[in-house]
Amino acid sequence: MKRKILISGFGGQGIMVAGIVLGEAAIKENLEVTFFPSYGAEMRGGTANCKVIISNEKIGSPNFKNPDVLISMNQQSFDRFSKDVKKGGIVVFNSSICKAGNVSGVNVYGIPANEIAEKVGSLKSANMVIIGYLLKIDGFLDIEKVYDVIGIVFSKKKEFIDINKNALKEGYNYGKESSFK
Amino acid sequence: MKFKIPESLKPVPNHYCPGCGHGIIHRIMAEAIDELGIREKVIAIAPVGCAVFGYFYWNFDTAEAAHGRPPAVATGIKRVLPDRIVITYQGDGDLAAIGGNELLHSANRGENITILFVNNACYGMTGGQMAPTTPLGYRTTTTVNGRVIDDGYPLKVCELIKDLEGVGYCERVSVEDPRNIMKAKKAIKNALKCQIEKKGFSLVEFLSMCPTGWRVSPVEAIEVVKRMKEVFPIGVFKSKL
Amino acid sequence: MRRLWKGNYALVEGAIAGGCEAYFGYPITPQNEVTEYMSVRMRELGRVFLQAESELAAINMVFGAALTGKRVMTTSSSPGISLMQEGISYLVGCELPCVVVNVQRGGPGLGNIQGAQGDYFQAVKGGGHGDYKLFVLAPSTVQEMYEMTKKAFNIAFKYRNPVMILTDGVLGQMMEPAEIEESVKCKGQSVREIEDLGWNLTGCKGRVPRFIRSLLMGEGELEDHNYKLQEKFLKMKEDLDYEEEGAEDADVILIGYGLCARINFEVYTTLRKKGLKIGYLRPKTLYPFPERRIRELARRKKKFLVVEMSCGQMVEDVKLSVNGESEVYFYGRPGGGVPEVEMIINKIEEIIR
Structure with missing residues (x-):
């Protein structure tokens, strides 16, 4: 098992936190994991991305060019990175503010993450909605483990724990209900 | 009458040229330290310049620093040993040219250290080249026809730092005659008191003789220092004491 | 945890x-x-x-x-x-x-x-x-x-x-x-x-004053200090440190430090699974350098591939260690480029061929 996941969006959309949640959940499953953020001048101008590798073997470089999975939280991310996704890979995008462009050879899934997030209580939880949805599409991590780590990752923002758990659940259930392409 | 050697000076002859001001300044620094009873708490920094061998003469803990960096080294010492008395002894090239940034920022941080700044208007050790403090018109080995405006104006260190909030004591003195030497010693004591009382950064600037660098006799050098005061007026620029 | x-x-x-x-x-x-x-x-x-x-x-x-x-x-x-x-x-x-x-x-x-x-x-x-x-x-x-x-x-x-x-x-x-x-x-x-x-400056209370310096002008003084x-x-x-795997029976040994060693390890495990006799060596101390171990392996005619995120710097120390006893190859990327597993594998295949 090995997944190279690129998470990309605006600053403030919880891009880094989404990566950390996946990473901590991978630790719970005794998997190897690396997390690599964009930093420095790359972060100026309001875009952010992080790269997460989850594997059952030791990981070499935490950096990569071609992800297996792209989580695209905004249009710019889709336009910039969807062409890099490996053949047969997955693109999950936030259909609330992003339209799927033309990409071939990859599986593209949209979810209105902003609307769902607002419904569960905070627009800020759109990142968890999309993580939940991804894990329904590609169950490389046990969703229960992700619930567990939300309590740890958000230990300093207790009021967000339940919202994020609900967001994760809604995303996951959205996956259950919709039929995949 | 026999001169007693201060405890803070080692009873050894020094290497300074006849008529040089360093020997005088070493002595009054040593006397001031003795009189304040702080010799065993002093950690001093010798500069790169003629006084680099200060540790052969000073009878207290001393280190040598890279050219211009004594204020940074002193900062490192003072931050980890705040109850020690940290003194840097620097020339005009060391302090005002290559070490300008360390001077400015240690002063601005109000670093609780004392800088003894010997301004003899030239680079004595390397052969009498122009210093940042060389007055206009003065001949040096790199301004053979005299310093002109193109070479820059003489840098007035006390005037430059006095308005910084971190500065607790700042005085310019001269060491060409006994009366001024006594005043200079008092200035050193005040600067050290400023440090002891944790009132911030302190600096004493000494207008001092360099007959070798200036290519004049020791007696003429005294006259040169007197003339330097027209450019560098002596006096207390700041005192929080 | x-x-x-x-x-x-x-x-x-x-x-x-x-x-x-x-x-x-x-x-x-x-x-x-x-x-x-x-x-x-x-x-x-x-x-x-x-x-x-x-x-x-x-x-x-x-x-x-x-x-x-x-x-x-x-x-x-x-x-x-x-x-x-x-x-x-x-x-x-x-x-x-x-x-x-x-x-x-x-x-x-x-x-x-x-x-x-x-x-x-x-x-x-x-x-x-x-x-x-x-x-x-x-x-x-x-x-x-x-x-x-x-x-x-x-x-x-x-x-x-x-x-x-x-x-x-x-x-x-x-x-x-x-x-x-x-x-x-x-x-x-x-x-x-x-x-x-015994050497530090703390103020000379209860002992003779000390000085710390690097200026040594006396005749022969600086020479002695250098020795x-x-x-x-x-x-x-005494504190040399390195790690290795599969070096003993390897034909080609990958050497890299820091991030490159991680990438090398991935290459090593991938190729070992394919049955290729690849070794892995990682200096954990760069000075001192594991030169004796590398020389020992070189004498047994093992080849080396050095991987770096540069145009080749540590490879010079590997060559000095090997001292002509075997062959040393290099793959690297400068300016922030990170060597890829596939490229290293290609390079190894070239060496074996």
């Missing part, structure tokens, strides 16, 4: 666990988290933190604190480390212990802020003026960012010499699971009492 840790944060915790009493630093990407996190942790522990006005000032503040026998550290990235070279030379000349961390980025010049390994020569061959060496540690994981920084202070004091931790922007910025001692998180641990180490230093640099071999 294994948690995700960022390399730069793990490094800070390592320093604190290693007893670092004072930190002086200046902001530069990609190591800003170190300076920022230090400012919080050192202050809450009652230790010394100061943001210097430049790297020049920072290394000289380190010099000042090191004179007193305190455990002191600075961190920077390539351009800043270049600025510190003068101070590092003085620290070695004066035999002062301290820890300097280089979170390398791409060069030359302002370069970029990607991780790179272009400062190997600077780190292991001296770097500043004069004949000298630093003890150089090269972490490869976030866990090692912690462990090696912790260990570095003891090595620095053992040899009274600066220790450099040579890492890079990728290892500094990345997160991965690491186990960091929780005990060091408690507050109230302050600076240890000042002790007389003494060289003896010490040789003695550092």
